Amino acid sequence: KQEVTQIPAALSVPEGENLVLNCSFTDSAIYNLQWFRQDPGKGLTSLLLIQSSQREQTSGRLNASLDKSSGRSTLYIAASQPGDSATYLCAVSSGGGADGLTFGKGTHLIIQP
Amino acid sequence: KAGVTQTPRYLIKTRGQQVTLSCSPISGHRSVSWYQQTPGQGLQFLFEYFSETQRNKGNFPGRFSGRQFSNSRSEMNVSTLELGDSALYLCASSPGFANTGELFFGEGSRLTVL
Numbered sequence: 054k055q056e057v058t059q060i061p062a063a064l065s066v067p068e069g070e071n072l073v074l075n076c077s078f079t080d081s082a083i084y085n086l087q088w089f090r091q092d093p094g095k096g097l098t099s100l101l102l103i104q105s106s107q108r109e110q111t112s113g114r115l116n117a118s119l120d121k122s123s124g125r126s127t128l129y130i131a132a133s134q135p136g137d138s139a140t141y142l143c144a145v146s147s148g149g150g151a152d153g154l155t156f157g158k159g160t161h162l163i164i165q166p
Numbered sequence: 167k168a169g170v171t172q173t174p175r176y177l178i179k180t181r182g183q184q185v186t187l188s189c190s191p192i193s194g195h196r197s198v199s200w201y202q203q204t205p206g207q208g209l210q211f212l213f214e215y216f217s218e219t220q221r222n223k224g225n226f227p228g229r230f231s232g233r234q235f236s237n238s239r240s241e242m243n244v245s246t247l248e249l250g251d252s253a254l255y256l257c258a259s260s261p262g263f264a265n266t267g268e269l270f271f272g273e274g275s276r277l278t279v280l
Contacts, residue, residue, distance in 0.1 A: 084265050096170075096256055097271040142209070146265040153199055153211025153224060153264065 055080045055147050059157035067165050068135060074128040074160045076143030081121050084146040087154070088117050088128050091140045100141075101128070133164045168193065170259050170272035178278045184245040187275045191238050191259030197221075198240040199264045200232060203254040203274070212255075214264050215240055221263070244277075252279045 056079045066072055076086070085104045089097040101110045101117040103126070109118040116129040130137060140161045144154040171190040179185050191198050200212040211224035215234035232242040238259075244251055254276050258269040 085267075087269065089271070094276075096172075096273040097258075099268055099270060102268040144209075153201070153214060153222060154209075154269065155211075156209040158208045 055083075055145060055152065055155040057143060057145055057155050057157040059141075059143055059160050061160060062158065063161040063163075065163040065165060066133060068133060070133050071129070071131050072133055072162075074130070074141050074143075074162070076126040076128070076157055078124045078126075078145045078147075078155070080147055081124050082147055083121060086117075086119055086126050086143065086145050088115075088126075089142040089144065091142060091159070097142065135164045135166045138162055138164045170257055170270055172255075172257050172272035172275050174275060175273065176276045176278075178280060179247050180280050181247055181249060183247050184243060185247060185277060186241055186243045187255055187257075187277075189240045189242075189257030189259075189272060191240070191257075192270055195259035195261050195270075196238055197260045197262060197264045198234055198238065199258045199260075199269065200240070200242050201256045201258065202226075203256055204252075209256070212242065216263060247279045249279050252277060 058077045060075045087102045088100040103110050103119040114131040119126045140159040142159045143157045173188045197216045199214040203209045213223045214221045218234045229245045234240045254274045256274045258271045260267045
């Protein structure tokens with residue numbers, strides 16, 4: 054059964070810093086990995102999707118990498134801003150979709166002004 | 167392009183009642199998936215519908231059911247509500263099978279069971 058772990062569970066940094074969020078998964082037989090953002094009481098906003106054949110994806114200040122063989126992904130946020138404060142969730146798709154996406158518990162990020 | 171729309175956004179029920187939640191996917195998307203989010207368990211997969219057929223189902227009791235209509239809109243139903251069913255229920259749509267592409271989520275329906 055696929056398991057997804059996100060470290061750290063919470064992170065607080067001053068505005069302007071570059072930061073890295075980590076995601077690890079136990080079964081490397083994945084179709085893709087997706088990073089989401091969730092604001093309090095809201096739904097999930099898709100940030101980046103990495104297919105299993107890809108190594109990284111970039112969108113603006115965000116860069117996500119995927120190392121399928123080691124079961125790891127990182128989300129790099131450059132020049133952080135207070136508006137980046139949210140919970141960041143990593144999810145993997147595997148096993149023909151029988152279990153849907155498997156989500157990590159998320160990293161709660163606070164950017165201090 | 168309109169996003170995923172879920173109704174109602176908030177609802178309060180009592181134990182033993184049943185509830186129906188609705189999800190309208192992004193136009194052209196044929197897959198609708200449902201997830202339950204709680205503080206303790208996080209996000210858990212309920213089921214996926216594709217072209218009116220249930221494609222996959224998560225590990226939830228039979229009280230949780232769903233369906234999809236020909237216009238891709240989906241509903242999920244929870245019967246005989248229990249306190250533990252209190253959660254944020256999220257719907258996601260995708261153009262093809264949910265496990266192969268990007269998922270787009272709605273704002274969720276927050277259910278409180280008293």
